[in-house]
Amino acid sequence: MDFDKVLREGNLSRRDLLRLGISTAGCLALPSFLSSCSYSDSDIQGGKINPADTIKNKRMQEGAVLTSWWYTDYGLHTDDTLQYLYDLGVESVSVLATWYQNDQNSLDIERGSFKTPFDSGLEHVLKKARYKFGFRTTLKPHVDLWNGGYRGDIRHSLDADWDQWFQSYTDFITHYAELAERNQVDCLVIGTELDGTTHRPEWRQVISAVRQVYPSGKILYSAHWNTYKNVPFWDDLDGVGIGVYFPKPEFAARAQEAKDFAGQLGKKLYILEVGCQSRAGAGDTPWWSSGAYDEQEQADYYQTVFDNFFNQCDGIFFWHVYHNLTDPDGFPFNNKLAEQKVRNFFDR
Numbered sequence: 001m002d003f004d005k006v007l008r009e010g011n012l013s014r015r016d017l018l019r020l021g022i023s024t025a026g027c028l029a030l031p032s033f034l035s036s037c038s039y040s041d042s043d044i045q046g047g048k049i050n051p052a053d054t055i056k057n058k059r060m061q062e063g064a065v066l067t068s069w070w071y072t073d074y075g076l077h078t079d080d081t082l083q084y085l086y087d088l089g090v091e092s093v094s095v096l097a098t099w100y101q102n103d104q105n106s107l108d109i110e111r112g113s114f115k116t117p118f119d120s121g122l123e124h125v126l127k128k129a130r131y132k133f134g135f136r137t138t139l140k141p142h143v144d145l146w147n148g149g150y151r152g153d154i155r156h157s158l159d160a161d162w163d164q165w166f167q168s169y170t171d172f173i174t175h176y177a178e179l180a181e182r183n184q185v186d187c188l189v190i191g192t193e194l195d196g197t198t199h200r201p202e203w204r205q206v207i208s209a210v211r212q213v214y215p216s217g218k219i220l221y222s223a224h225w226n227t228y229k230n231v232p233f234w235d236d237l238d239g240v241g242i243g244v245y246f247p248k249p250e251f252a253a254r255a256q257e258a259k260d261f262a263g264q265l266g267k268k269l270y271i272l273e274v275g276c277q278s279r280a281g282a283g284d285t286p287w288w289s290s291g292a293y294d295e296q297e298q299a300d301y302y303q304t305v306f307d308n309f310f311n312q313c314d315g316i317f318f319w320h321v322y323h324n325l326t327d328p329d330g331f332p333f334n335n336k337l338a339e340q341k342v343r344n345f346f347d348r
Contacts, residue, residue, distance in 0.1 A: 061136060061315030062346040063092030065273060066125065068323040071114050074121030077324040079128065084325060084334065086133045089347030093129050094138035094189070094272070094317045097122055099172050102146050104153040104196070107164040109143055109172045119179060126183045138187040138317070140222070140272070141176045143169070143194070152224060155196035166202040170209050177214035185217055189272060192222040193243060198231050207236045222272040228258070234265055239314065243273035248283035248304055255308035268314040275319040276301045277330030278338070289330075299337035306345050318342065 064085060068074055074095070085093060100112045122139075129135040143151050156162050173190050180188045190210055197203070210219055220241040223231050228242045240262040246254040262269035276282040278298040280291030286301060302318075309316055318333060325334050333339050 058091065059311045060313060061092040061270070061317075062090060063094055063136075063138070063315060063317040064090050064342075065094045065096060065140065065317050065320040066323060067096045067320040068117055069098060069115050071112075071116060071118055072121060073323040074117045074125045076121075078125045081321060081323060081325050082125070082129055082133050082135075085321065086135070088339070088343050089345075090135070090342070091346070092136040092138065092186075092315065092317070094140045094187075095122060095125055095129075096140050096142060096320075097176060098142040098144050100144050100146050101154070104145060104149050104155060105161075106145075107156075107161055107168065109165075109168045112146075122179065123183055126185060130184065136186045137183075138189060138272075139176055139180045139185050140189040140192065141173060142192050143172070150193075152193045152195035152227075154194060162200060162202065165197075166200070166206065170206055173206060174209050174213055177210045181214045181216060187218040187220060187238075188214055189220050189222050189241065192272075193224045195224055195227050195230075198223075198227075198233070203233050204236055207233065220270055220272065225254070229261060234267060237267075239268040239270050240265060241270045241272040243319075244271045244305070244309075245274070245276070245286040247285065248301055251304050252308055259312060262313075270315040270317075271305075271309055271313055272315075272317055273319040274305050274309075274316060275331055275333070278333075278336055279330050282330075293330075295337040298333065299341055302333065302338045302341040306341065310345055 066078065066081065066085075068077075082093070097117050098112070099109050099116055101107075101109045126137050126139070130137050143154070145151060145154075154165075156165060177188055177190075179185075188210065190206065191197075191203075207219065218238040220239055221231065221233075221237055222241045222243050225243055225245050228240065234240055240258075242258055244255075244258070259269060276286035276298055277289050278293060278295045279289040280294040280297055282289035282291060282294070282297050283301045283304075291297075305316065305318075320331050321334055322328055322332050325332075327334075333342060
């Protein structure tokens with residue numbers, strides 16, 4: 001039994017829902033969730049902007065990553081967030097969807113019962129982003145570990161284990177490739193920071209499988225900021241994608257190095273994640289800081305990002321804006337000093 005049946009038909013019993021890991025409270029809430037996710041042709045035709053008109057002749061994609069780690073959020077809490085991003089000057093939105101495996105040596109990747117967004121919620125936010133607000137859209141599926149480990153440590157020693165893992169990964173990513181094709185998504189990110197896997201030849205098979213079901217859009221991979229040069233399959237992709245968490249003292253040199261690397265490959269450069277927390281010291285360790293609250297630290301880092309990449313690459317996506325504009329981890333820039341940096345550059 002799969003979630004799509006829950007979403008598309010909406011007629012499963014409470015027992016069926018509980019088998020899927022949806023609680024009694026979730027069962028009671030499901031009808032209103034499904035109703036909120038309905039999206040008619042009139043909604044699309046009534047959109048106030050044609051997506052073809054929204055690019056505004058800009059030299060690069062000016063974006064943010066929209067995030068949630070809960071199964072109903074995208075269907076319930078994103079409309080005001082999309083309006084906020086539009087008013088801020090953002091013209092591209094990247095939407096996160098996460099599946100899980102138990103640990104770095106697990107062979108199977110699966111939906112998280114309460115964590116992975118329902119497909120209808122994803123489709124809701126992708127359609128509304130495209131047809132109401134005119135955003136260019138990117139779908140960014142992630143794999144995370146239930147044990148709290150880092151996805152970059154996923155690895156296996158036996159070829160048979162690699163075969164099984166890549167089959168599971170292919171099932172996962174082609175599911176989202178099909179969803180992206182159905183919803184006219186402009187770009188699909190087929191992997192993020194999977195450092196322990198990129199040496200494997202199976203990646204080219206993954207790329208081929210994705211292109212078969214998603215022929216209309218761009219395909220990228222989001223590499224770790226310190227290992228992107230080790231990715232051997234850039235030639236099969238439509239650009240070089242990097243999650244940029246350069247320490248601020250090294251930022252200018254590392255940014256130039258990344259621009260030069262993409263240029264040597266004859267590829268466009270996309271900064272698929274960039275940002276830091278609003279915490280003291282976050283500029284030096286932008287991937288995580290435990291410092292005291294400090295909006296200026298984040299704003300200064302954003303200024304550094306713009307100084308080194310604005311109109312010098314093909315896209316910037318700030319990590320992140322939470323689905324309901326709250327701040328779960330210090331990274332969101334909304335309602336902080338960094339917000340004005342984004343407005344100053346994107347709303348030109």
